[in-house]
Amino acid sequence: MWFYETLHSEIKLGIKGRLLHKKKTPYQQCCIYQTKNFGRLLLLDDAIQTTEYDEYIYHEMLVHPALISLYKPKSVLIVGGGDGGALREVLKHPVEEVVMVEIDKDVIELSKKYLPSLSKGAFSDKRLGLIIDDGAKYINETGKKFDAVIIDSPDPVGPAKSLFSLKFYQSVFNVLKAGGIMIRQSGSTFLQSGELKSNYRKISKIFPYAAVQIAAIPTYIGGFFSFILGSKKINIRRLNEKNIEERVLSLDLKTKYYNSQIQKASFILPNKIKERIK
Amino acid sequence: MWFYETLHSEIKLGIKGRLLHKKKTPYQQCCIYQTKNFGRLLLLDDAIQTTEYDEYIYHEMLVHPALISLYKPKSVLIVGGGDGGALREVLKHPVEEVVMVEIDKDVIELSKKYLPSLSKGAFSDKRLGLIIDDGAKYINETGKKFDAVIIDSPDPVGPAKSLFSLKFYQSVFNVLKAGGIMIRQSGSTFLQSGELKSNYRKISKIFPYAAVQIAAIPTYIGGFFSFILGSKKINIRRLNEKNIEERVLSLDLKTKYYNSQIQKASFILPNKIKERIK
Secondary structure: OEEEEOOOOOEEEEEEEEEEEEEEOOOOEEEEEEEOOOOEEEEEOOEEEEEOOOHHHHHHHHHHHHHHHHOOOOEEEEEEOOOOHHHHHHOOOOOOEEEEEEOOHHHHHHHHHHOHHHHOOHHHOOOEEEEEOOHHHHHHHOOOOEEEEEEEOOOOOHHHHHHHOHHHHHHHHHHEEEEEEEEEEEEEOOOOHHHHHHHHHHHHHHOOEEEEEEEOOOOOOOOOEEEEEEEOOOOHHHOOHHHHHHHHHHHOOOOOOOOHHHHHHOOOOOHHHHHHOO | OEEEEOOOOOEEEEEEEEEEEEEEOOOOEEEEEEEOOOOEEEEEOOEEEEEOOOHHHHHHHHHHHHHHHHOOOOEEEEEEOOOOHHHHHHOOOOOOEEEEEEOOHHHHHHHHHHOHHHHOOHHHOOOEEEEEOOHHHHHHHOOOOEEEEEEEOOOOOHHHHHHHOHHHHHHHHHHEEEEEEEEEEEEEOOOOHHHHHHHHHHHHHHOOEEEEEEEOOOOOOOOOEEEEEEEOOOOHHHOOHHHHHHHHHHHOOOOOOOOHHHHHHOOOOOHHHHHHOO
């Protein structure tokens, strides 16, 4: 049976697969499919969120460049991330505390059941504080401060919309410690270039250092996929190469995509993307 | 009207478009569609070859890393490349002669008519010698030697199959001058990883230096798209960064993807891809 991702209006990805589970949660429609090229995959409102075979690219790039820049951060906040992949990568660092705020508890339950290789047991780690709530609300109300805030949200449609506003980024800035870093995904550089541009502009307004990082992720069609980092003190694009290498070696991250050279190369942008964020 | 690329058996790209032209040539089925996200595009045997909006990525990366490594090569052979995009980029370098051997003259005629922004008049350049013939046959029979051989062919199905063999790469080696470089496309690193692996192995057997280069190209789905370079003398991954920068500046290539930093970054591979070519 073929199913289609209908995120973009005039282009779609069709994948042959078998529907394993379908559930309408209070926030979105969740489907799990079994496929050949991607293993099992999770669709939220008909947009591919993550797949067993290529999720590591997204999750490694969402986590390691920021945490290696900080080097041994103590406390990390994940907004969203219900599939557990970002959490798994964060816990490879010697953090003391991870708070995850996910709005839809069904995403966590379905992922634990159907995509166990994503969280790999990370949800039972003692360092995790799991909160089922709206991430924007939590950030406004918490008194805690974090070294890193990782925004692992779907596209700016549906429940994640509030996580793409200037006001939200200001709140993120406020819950970060003095040297803190935030990172978020910002979609396809080719098919969602407006999303990259507008969010880069917002984050640049608030953070002294902002940078765009790119990676090619098979299930996210449209050329390079992008991430935006906002940093209070560290110029993330200017880290010393030798330091990066030593840090990466010392942590033994067991990554399948990320390595110390990728840390630098992922900030090098093609001319068209550079222009777009000028 | 939706049409679908059916290159892969369990995954397909659907694009909304209007069919402008359809022709069965002696070698393949050619279709030209008008689309919103990609402008006009060329399908050969239902595989997307090139599109107006993202062709620059493929053509710049197929040409500039090799020619910048050589710096001011005099003679270049293009095998295939009937759409004219590679030719356009080669002619930005101060070459004295370009020979293009394309098997299917209809691809040239259709591209000139429906995709004029690809060749941008390059087919009337006096430095071009255009030959309608099988590239493998030409390479075996010619007495000429070239600084660079660019293999701009479709996937190893249909008329291009012979351009992926060990024997062919040996012939390419033979028509290259002492310091010469060849480059070819080698498909998606995720969906066609066997193609990358086997061709890298063949090219490594024959050339003292072989390297894989990656780029994200929206219409070629499946994560990073790859290219393999074979070099007789120059260690293409170890070029001095300052030299590259000076060379790129001196030529004023007016590129939309490629720049001197991309020259280096495109050789930096994610762990999984590194493993695949070990």
